[in-house]
Amino acid sequence: MVLCDISEAHRAWGYSRFLFGRYTLPRVQGLKFFKVLGAGYESGFGLRPSVSRQGFFGVFDDDDSAERFINDSTLMRGYRDHSREFFSVKLRAFSSRGSWSGATLPVTAVEPELGPIAALTRASIRPSLAREFWRQAPLTQRSLETAQGCVFSAGVGEAPLLRQATFTMWESIAHMDAYARSGAHLNAIKLAKLNNYFSESMFVRFAPYAARGVWLGRSYG
Secondary structure, eight states: OEEEEEOGGGHHHHHHHHHHGGGGGGGSTTEEEEEEEEEESSSSOOSSEEEEEEEEEEEESSHHHHHHHHHHOHHHHHHHHHEEEEEEEEEEEEEEEEOBTTBOOOOOSOOOSSSOEEEEEEEEEOGGGHHHHHHHHHHHHHHHHTOTTEEEEEEEEEETTTEEEEEEEESOHHHHHHHHTSHHHHHHHHHHHHHTOEEEEEEEEEEEEEEEEEETTEEEO
């Protein structure tokens, strides 16, 4: 996962990368699946998009391919050169449910006993139910912002309102479980299942490693 905050002087470049950057990626060696993502104005998903934050999520054949892409690809070099913050972290999934554009993520790790974890939750919201879904979202977002053990959260997505995702990092599995199984988030899960809000969804937990860069003012690596 890569997150960046494009500097004000390069906003036009950033917008062009969101629109057209994806067309250079099918030729990247070892890249099996990818999404070039916009981001929310706040730390989670929301109705208001950010004019500067972007993200990238990719699945690679191996660690070496991922490392080459982060260090040497045209898109990543451009993000580093044009951003006031740039953060990357490599991830190995230890739990995966659902799909993203028909693709499933392979499980390549065991659940860690200690240390940080990361999670990606994404969904394609049914247009006819979008208004009802978004009435519930602010409560979930506020509970995430105050959740104990949440290192940070980032709202990302392919399209405003309808194709949304949240990437979070946590101090431990216990902290994430405490958030996921209580309060507004638990209620949102129940409502989503009851009302069939999503035409497609995916929830993945990862063991993160090789975190580098700066995000939300905090340095990593």
